[in-house]
Amino acid sequence: MNKFLSTFFGPPLWLIKKITLIIIRIIKFPFRVVADIFSFKQAKISSAVFLIIIVALFAGFLDYPKIWNQGADYFNSSSNLQSLNSKFQIPHFWNKQFKFGLDLQGGTHLVYDADLGNIENANQAEAMNGLRDVIERRVNLYGIAEPLVQVNKGQGGQYRLIVELAGIKNIKDAIKMIGETPYLEFKTIREEEESNQILEKQKQGDKDALMQDPYALPTQLTGKYLKNSSLSFDQSTQKPLVNLEFNDEGSKIFEQLTEQNIGKPLVIYLDGSPISAPRVNEKITGGKAVISGQFTIDEAKKMVQRLNSGALPVPIKLVSQQNIESSLGSIALDKSLKAGLYAFLAVAIFMILWYRIPGLLAVFALGIYTVLLLAVFKLFGVTLTLAGIAGVILSIGMAVDANILIFARMREEFRSGKTFTQSVDEGFKRAWLSIRDSNVTTMLTCVVLYYFTTSVVRGFALTLFIGVVISMFSAIFVTRIFLKGFIGTWAERFNWIWYR
Numbered sequence: 001m002n003k004f005l006s007t008f009f010g011p012p013l014w015l016i017k018k019i020t021l022i023i024i025r026i027i028k029f030p031f032r033v034v035a036d037i038f039s040f041k042q043a044k045i046s047s048a049v050f051l052i053i054i055v056a057l058f059a060g061f062l063d064y065p066k067i068w069n070q071g072a073d074y075f076n077s078s079s080n081l082q083s084l085n086s087k088f089q090i091p092h093f094w095n096k097q098f099k100f101g102l103d104l105q106g107g108t109h110l111v112y113d114a115d116l117g118n119i120e121n122a123n124q125a126e127a128m129n130g131l132r133d134v135i136e137r138r139v140n141l142y143g144i145a146e147p148l149v150q151v152n153k154g155q156g157g158q159y160r161l162i163v164e165l166a167g168i169k170n171i172k173d174a175i176k177m178i179g180e181t182p183y184l185e186f187k188t189i190r191e192e193e194e195s196n197q198i199l200e201k202q203k204q205g206d207k208d209a210l211m212q213d214p215y216a217l218p219t220q221l222t223g224k225y226l227k228n229s230s231l232s233f234d235q236s237t238q239k240p241l242v243n244l245e246f247n248d249e250g251s252k253i254f255e256q257l258t259e260q261n262i263g264k265p266l267v268i269y270l271d272g273s274p275i276s277a278p279r280v281n282e283k284i285t286g287g288k289a290v291i292s293g294q295f296t297i298d299e300a301k302k303m304v305q306r307l308n309s310g311a312l313p314v315p316i317k318l319v320s321q322q323n324i325e326s327s328l329g330s331i332a333l334d335k336s337l338k339a340g341l342y343a344f345l346a347v348a349i350f351m352i353l354w355y356r357i358p359g360l361l362a363v364f365a366l367g368i369y370t371v372l373l374l375a376v377f378k379l380f381g382v383t384l385t386l387a388g389i390a391g392v393i394l395s396i397g398m399a400v401d402a403n404i405l406i407f408a409r410m411r412e413e414f415r416s417g418k419t420f421t422q423s424v425d426e427g428f429k430r431a432w433l434s435i436r437d438s439n440v441t442t443m444l445t446c447v448v449l450y451y452f453t454t455s456v457v458r459g460f461a462l463t464l465f466i467g468v469v470i471s472m473f474s475a476i477f478v479t480r481i482f483l484k485g486f487i488g489t490w491a492e493r494f495n496w497i498w499y500r
Helices: 002-009 013-037 043-063 066-077 079-084 121-140 171-179 192-203 248-260 297-309 326-355 357-379 386-415 420-452 455-484
Strands: 107-114 148-153 159-166 184-189 216-222 226-233 240-246 266-270 273-276 288-292 316-324
Touching (some): 043 455, 121 148, 216 248, 226 297, 240 297, 326 357, 326 386, 357 455
Antiparallel strands (some): 148 159, 184 216
16 A cells, blocks of 8 residues: 555655654754753753853853844834833943054054164163163053064164054154153263364364264263152242152262262253253262252143153154054954954864764854953953964964863773763863863963063964963863753763764
8 A cells, every 4th residue: 555655646654754753853953952951950050051151142242242232222212112111221232342453453653763872882782672661661651552662773783663553643643652751861061171172073074073962971870760750849949849769770870970070060951951950069879869940830740750651761863654554454354354264164164073062062162262252352452463363363273172182082981981971071081181281381381472572472472371261261161061961861872973
């Protein structure tokens, strides 16, 4: 009868029934997985999974709040919702922007020549490093994201300072920001005969003489040794005074300088202009000096603020300025994001094909890792540069590497005849030592790169360090919770999905 029916009406009824049951089981598969994970027996696992999902959703909305905001606008404009409570409105999600470096958002590129004529050759490198630190500290006060301040020595031995300011589109503001950092120096008065000789040579066009101050002689004491400055007032005249305090090395230089010039004036220069010339009556110990002059209280306060923000150890001169457009940065950002997406897809395909269900769970954990990583960058204002994005992409590989170690150990436990529960526990336990050692060495390398390199490499080190930390959380906690959700369920019976 079945053979007769199949001849006229197609396949036999038993085959149709079998195919229907298979289709129903396939449709019910995800619902059974969710039901088993959130079963009463797995109450603790269910709570952990629920918490992970909530955190991932929050991080996702923080990364891309447009999804939440569009939904909120839709419900707020719904007539049914308004009829329930006209005063109730779903608020928009917190919208915090990512911070991008100069190579991604554009900015200003400045090049300065450093005047090291009064500094010995052996001390020039140290002076330039001090100049770099002072400029970087000064720029940081303005809240600029990850400024690049580096020293460059040309073939002729000429030192230059390169300053890159992300997000500063107005070159005049950038130049003013750097130029407001004062250059403080102390000079002694030349003998009249010596001054006349220099003036005569300047009239004759002598190049060396034209570079010299005919009236004052430079000393070793400059703003490099300044520790602190403060405002005070003269008790008799009530005029504002600027108090200077030098560090230990500067105190010794100041003591020797005052001892050698008793009865003579000591001229204080700020940005190349004399502002005060107090007479030295005796040797001064303790490293403290006072600037007095014809300036107002506001001028004195501004001088104190500028001096405390960092006096330049050497004078600088702007020789090049360039405004970098953000269009170049947007192209680089698009290519970097595409590279990250391709890397994620390639890793996901490999993990699913090679490790099946564990690989699929690892991909879910990797997705959670990605949204958490971006949320941390956004929440704590980490500046993203091209080098930093490279660190992010590299950390994706680090995150998968931990899962591969775990799954490889689980496979060995499966083959040794252990149960699913035992294989999961032993796999994580035995793989932990390798994961710990590899990630700790990477983090130590990131720490070394961060503290002993320039800003570009520091951005790479910072993003890689954060990525490795979150990847350990993703592999050890998230993936493990997902796997434990299958303990005691029907899924343990299907060996082929666990690569036994």
